[in-house]
Amino acid sequence: MSAPVVAVVGGGQLARMMAPAATALGLHLRVLVESGTSSAAQVVVDAPVGAASDEAAVTALAQGAAALTFEHEHVPNALLDRLAAAGVPVRPGAAALVHAQDKITMRRRLTELGVPCPRWAPLPDATALAAFLAESPDGTAVVKTARGGYDGKGVRVVRAADEADDWFARAARPGAAPLLVEERVPFTRELAVLVARTPSGEMRTWPVVESVQRDGVCAEVVAPAPALAERTRARAVDVAVRVAEGLGVVGVLAVELFEVASPDDDPAVVVNELAMRPHNSGHWTIDGAVTSQFEQHLRAVLDLPLGDTAPLARWTVMANVLGSSLVELTDALPLVAALDPGAKVQLYGKDVRPGRKLGHVNVSGDDLADVRARALAAAALLRGERA
């Protein structure tokens, strides 16, 4: 046997959850991990240790690979360009990935594509912020670092132009990421659309989901989004497909959206963030859809025809395990299993830290209130709370 090699940069839970899909399809997964105890290193046989910015390490990783892909966006673009020039199938390519790396580049391109975005502007200084605030209906604005933010980090809501002075000072340093400012969208809820795209241009979307954030971090996902107006759903899918196509994405793309109420009860959607990789909003697909986002990502980067994205149940709810009072989450397995024989637990093998994404639980069924309560109860046990 000499199976096709899929090389993945990054050894967190997203790379870890690609492993079962690779096993099923008979693919050889090779993952560049941060350390020998990384989440993915525990379950991937071929897991060299190295930094995503280490050109020699990434080059060696890609050696002989049918595709080089990523579980995060922190790979230098110049490095990817050099690899692509040397013939490595970099998927998604640097020209697409830059839109998930740099929010200014992303906003500029989405605006060109006519994709609905919050009102936004590059933010060179406090004067620009004052000007932006002057136009804000509610007197607030959201300042963001263009690069390196995630899970609510690199985002600050301000009410006055001097509330970001420390960030301006930091952005002025050589090599620092610039800032941008966005309106604070008066959203009714957050939605997400997951789409996969192949180099050949085939695209498939999963049902639009509702994502419930707590402290800027995804806490729950409900699939499909409850009581979603058909026109809103179609708009959300249309946005995701236009972004995937317009940016030339290959692999899984997560488009996080704000749903915005309208006077005529015809909610609009506005793009919040993009991620070009499997995403927390798609973990429900592991147990809740015919094809999981992890299998689909592998198919897409190998330019295989995509899998069926139909749901397996009427409702699936994913509840994240964010932090825990337990030292070993596996200690809670007897409690979770006793509480709920249908709870599908996924643990990431990570050391416990406050608020850290340590695992998730999927529950599927016909009754949304029941399914949601079950997912939350199982996740609570894994956080060390007693039922």
Next chain:
Amino acid sequence: MSAPVVAVVGGGQLARMMAPAATALGLHLRVLVESGTSSAAQVVVDAPVGAASDEAAVTALAQGAAALTFEHEHVPNALLDRLAAAGVPVRPGAAALVHAQDKITMRRRLTELGVPCPRWAPLPDATALAAFLAESPDGTAVVKTARGGYDGKGVRVVRAADEADDWFARAARPGAAPLLVEERVPFTRELAVLVARTPSGEMRTWPVVESVQRDGVCAEVVAPAPALAERTRARAVDVAVRVAEGLGVVGVLAVELFEVASPDDDPAVVVNELAMRPHNSGHWTIDGAVTSQFEQHLRAVLDLPLGDTAPLARWTVMANVLGSSLVELTDALPLVAALDPGAKVQLYGKDVRPGRKLGHVNVSGDDLADVRARALAAAALLRGERA
């Protein structure tokens, strides 16, 4: 993190398919593999090489393990007894496992338990075979080696007492397995019941399936068994539960059954074979049930409460890939994916040999004829046949 260790003897596809389940539950899988290229060795990080009969290797494997379990029955019982005496949680224990290792022991015990079996007898010589044949309504009998047979090997249908002389000669050698003889059951079809049992005594069964054999090897499984009379279904489940309980099985037990027609249209069941591990008749559960047999086996050997065994679809059909004209089965992935976006492919990473189990395909849906045709078509492509 220090996850519970589950130690598995044997590095074939059954151990390989435990890996995704262990990953999800955050368990540490340690597998004793036949070689560094074994099916399981490709996807399990902790995979020492050694023989199942090597006491030092199995002892090292079990070191610190929360459970020692098996993907085949070929571990010497005396070795397991010594490990158990030394405090290793051997699951299933040697006292149960012997019934999957030795068909005479199995028949004797099932007969004691009142579980329906074919007419059978130990077979010391040709005289005994002649006596058995004299009682046979159709003039045939099935001679079996008590140990070491699988997939139709170690089984011979005879019509005369001298047709097993070579086997008698072999059985007479020191250390050779003895023979037994069974009636050739006039079955209408083959069924299988999969049951899991924990050390605490919890048991769960999956829906009874129909298993279609070709040349003594499982080729297809249809879940649930079509047009199964409710009384027959209940009998099949009752047999499996009585066997699991009566033999003190821990982990997954597969009970292969013959369905036998009766004049009053009330089919009976007769036990054919037992396997105390995940089994080919349960591969459909990976994609077709809330809890797969592989996750359930891990739960059971760790004495965790068992998972829900409900099916995810009305029908799931599993088609085995037995041999292939391809050198690399992954070469067929583009064809299979293009043919059927809903086909769930599982490849075992094994070198191609005629008739060898190289992988399987699961397809689920509402229309049995369609689901079955799709599973067979996808498996045919993986065997190198063109659609």
